[in-house]
Amino acid sequence: MDYVAIESAAKYACADADVTGRLAGLFEGELREQGLWQLFAEMEMPLIPVLLDMERNGVALNKESLWAMSQTLGERMKELEDQIYDCAGHSFNINSPKQLGSILFEEIKLPGGRRTKSGYSTDAAVLEWLKGTHPVIELLVEYRQLMKLKSTYIDVLPAIINPKTGRVHTSFNQTGTSTGRLSSSDPNLQNIPIRGELGQQVRKAFIASDGFLLLSGDYSQIDLRVMAHLSQDARLLDAFHNDEDIHTATASQVFDVPAAEVTPDMRRVAKTVNFGVIYGMSGYGLEQATTLSREEASGFINTYFEKHSGVKAYIEATKSQARDRGYVETVLGRRRYISEINSSNGQVRAAAERMAINMPVQGTAADIVKLAMIDIKREMDRQGLKAKMILQVHDELVFEVPQEELDLMKGLVAEMMPNALRLSVPLTVEVKTGPNWGELN
């Protein structure tokens, strides 16, 4: 190991005492695996001061709106509790899957479903299955949703605003994943709700401070573009070169109809298939994720691979590489060792194969975003901008930008994100701005 070079890279990248802790993690974890040397000097090391800057910047929060939501939700949840107790005939702890299971499947005698290690499963898929069999089900679904958002976000975030900065500061962990992604904790700002009316409301509480706007740059289908690059699949390359809607294109191929005749339902299935392929999804998995029968689902996956022979070949080659060398790698050489790829246990081996298939895709996307962060921060510093990089959510970068720098920053992000790394297909980025994270245009 070339410690002299590491040291000089460290000096170049960050004259900051703070880095010691992070370096320890990098030396212990990532550097232990080979293949990271190049990445370390060119990417992980220069990324450190960028992450520290983002953590220091933090993000502003509209705590009044969250307090108001907490109030409203608290009242609604009380109503739901009472109605649920009425259905059950007595009170119990709705937050206990154990108690809920015994009430649903033993007292009310609903058709018993899937089992977990310790009893009946009462998760969202089971409740969805039971919908219509008893009025308590929809009450439970709503209660669960409100409980999740209230206890994880709405009540927690306002309480952890830093009194000195008035903002919320996350930790971006550089060494916490096996694919090269970042993770975020205390609080996790990479899983802020976005779906549904309520989710939107929570996201709207992430605001720009006075005189600033939020700017978000979001890679479009970066995982599928990476898959196109890795597999060199003719149809995927073609679709992205022509800037087609990839899910519609896939639907057109799999259902064998002209693109103009693809229905929303067909597109939805194709979208699930497209993502499923990246994860090594089976016919059963597709069946569970859609309304298709098992036979239909398996049929679509077979058709997909017939039409996308490049993807099929890539998946086989990746599994083979994992078996032969013991690891897989991203476009830039980041490695993941797959120790169980030759396991004699079929299930363990299958899980290892899915990890092997997914890591080069997810990891290359992570590398691209990291490079973009470094490029953009360097340019922001060079120009002495007041704009701040504040969040990274895997394929999205969020900035807080003063009004007067908005056009400049839009141009900078739109230029640098797509050009962070040259692939066989173009990388496209959607740049949006707005007063908060839930209202970007």
Place this chain on the structure above:
DNA sequence: AACTAGGCT
């Protein structure tokens, strides 16, 4: 600490 559940990309 293990388990169940569920939020995000």
Place this chain on the structure above:
DNA sequence: GTATAAGCCTAGTTG
């Protein structure tokens, strides 16, 4: 016959 979609983090219950 059995399990079945990658990667994370956090909250609440239970023993």
